[in-house]
Amino acid sequence: MQIITTFGFFVLWLASRWWLALVDKYVPEPYLDEVFHIPQAQKYCAGHFRDWDDKITTPPGLYLLSVAYHRFRLLSECTPFSLRSNNLLATILTAFLAAQCRHLIETRAAGRNGETSSVAMPFGSYYTGLNIALFPLIFFFSALYYTDVMSTLVVLVAYRNHLLRLQARRLGIVNDLWTVVLGVCALFMRQTNVFWVVVYMGGLEAVHVLRSVHSGSQKDSTLHDPPLSQSGPQDWFLCVLTLAVAALSNPFRVVRQIWPHLTILALFAGFVAWNGGVVLGDKSNHIATIHLAQMLYIWPLFAFFSAPLLIPSVLSAATRPIQYLHTLFSLTSKRAAFISVSYTLVTVLLSLVVVRYNTIIHPFTLADNRHYMFYVFRYTILRSHALRLSLVAAYTVCRWLVWDQLAGAAGPAQNPPRPVKEAAAATAAAAPRTSTALLWLLTTALSLTTAPLVEPRYFILPWVFYRLLVPAWRATDAPAPPGIGRAWPRGGLAGRLWLVAGSVDVRLPLETAWFVAINVGTMYVFLFRGFYWRGEHGELLDGGRVQRFMW
Incomplete structure (x- = not known):
């Protein structure tokens, strides 16, 4: 199994590298949103950290990581190809992090059901991680300088830390602070990540501490949280109601567990107040609705x-x-x-x-x-x-x-x-x-x-x-x-x-084949089915540049 999984990650790297090479060959110039991202990253590479393009709506996390990546590799210039290659590495790491998270989820589920789970990561977890990296909306942008792949990776790093916190018998101040750091890093990639690192992960930790408080006591029956396979609409209502009552009965325990997530939320609220809104630039076209x-x-x-x-x-x-x-x-x-x-x-x-x-x-x-x-x-x-x-x-x-x-x-x-x-x-x-x-x-x-x-x-x-x-x-x-x-x-x-x-x-290889088919189709259309914008009288628009279909 180790040989098979190693081979799978190697094939993923080859496919990503091949896709990056094709994009660099046929679309060497920045395309669409890259027109904003690549010049901004090049400013950061040149040390001009105060220069900012007001058309960019997301925080500068991607550009800061690109600077670190180039300096680590001793690259003297931030070219479109070298910047795009950031996402090549991020894609491989996304597969590995997703596999680890899947294994931690299954391990916790097995322990909850009284079963034993091997410490070694099973083949299914590796395969699931590979398929997640092949997800067309991730794989397609692995060869373009967009924030999505790197943002997904950083959130998965925070999620892995969250899953380890759920397994820990005691949490220390070091891990709490590390949770805050990872949450802030996720926000530096994209503002909407606040929902995943605060609401989702913080909510799961709150439920975890409430369940641990009631486990082994007569109060256990007051928490209505059955497996989803055994619940219906009435169970969803009872689940929310009983958890709310339990949280109100144990506020200090809940706050002790989730204070890092509350800190992240407070920092985000401070940013919104300072910035005058959620997005950094182009606020007129990105109004929360x-x-x-x-x-x-x-x-x-x-x-x-x-x-x-x-x-x-x-x-x-x-x-x-x-x-x-x-x-x-x-x-x-x-x-x-x-x-x-x-x-x-x-x-x-x-x-x-x-x-x-x-x-x-x-x-x-x-x-x-x-x-x-x-x-x-x-x-x-x-x-x-x-x-x-x-x-x-x-x-x-x-x-x-x-x-x-x-x-x-x-x-x-x-x-x-x-x-x-x-x-x-x-x-x-x-x-x-x-x-x-x-x-x-x-x-x-x-x-x-x-x-x-x-x-x-x-x-x-x-x-x-x-x-x-x-x-x-x-x-x-x-x-x-x-x-x-x-x-x-x-x-x-x-x-x-x-x-x-x-x-x-048995669905895993079918999922792989499905994603590969979608990826090959969208890659072919993007590279070889370009078209031109023309005006009413047939004149070329947008400087005669080729337009390409994409997600």
């Missing part, structure tokens, strides 16, 4: 990129329709069915209201036909009002599919052989707790609904944390087709192959 429709767009985007992960839900729906109907109308589950149906109707109604009254079309979306989102809006949301409303059905289905995966979608296998059952139980990751999923949803909403512009890059961190939480799935977890519940392979080659399927998430 309540944009609830973002929480509708996220589900089709996640469903598209996570298509291979949806296999369990599709299999369950295809092989167990009778069981679903029986559960819906059984005497023991009428109340749950009523709550579920009511919840679905309410969400559909709220979605229709949001589409009707809170669909925001930012001028940038309509003004720049170099981005894929321009065409998505043009052929869907802007097509007609009726089509815009009908998309609520797609939002609802995609939301169910994505949430189902987060809950660990696969139903139990019917009469699997004992070795398969043991292999799956030894390696499967438990579904996240209800509180974890709700904090992820809240943080995602805060980071997206404050942005008027629908930009795929804004969905990177929500997807990364979602992907880290999705439980592993095996083919043996799937329900057996009707009539062959006892016909599982037990011996010979078929049995051995089935045992392998019982210990590996």
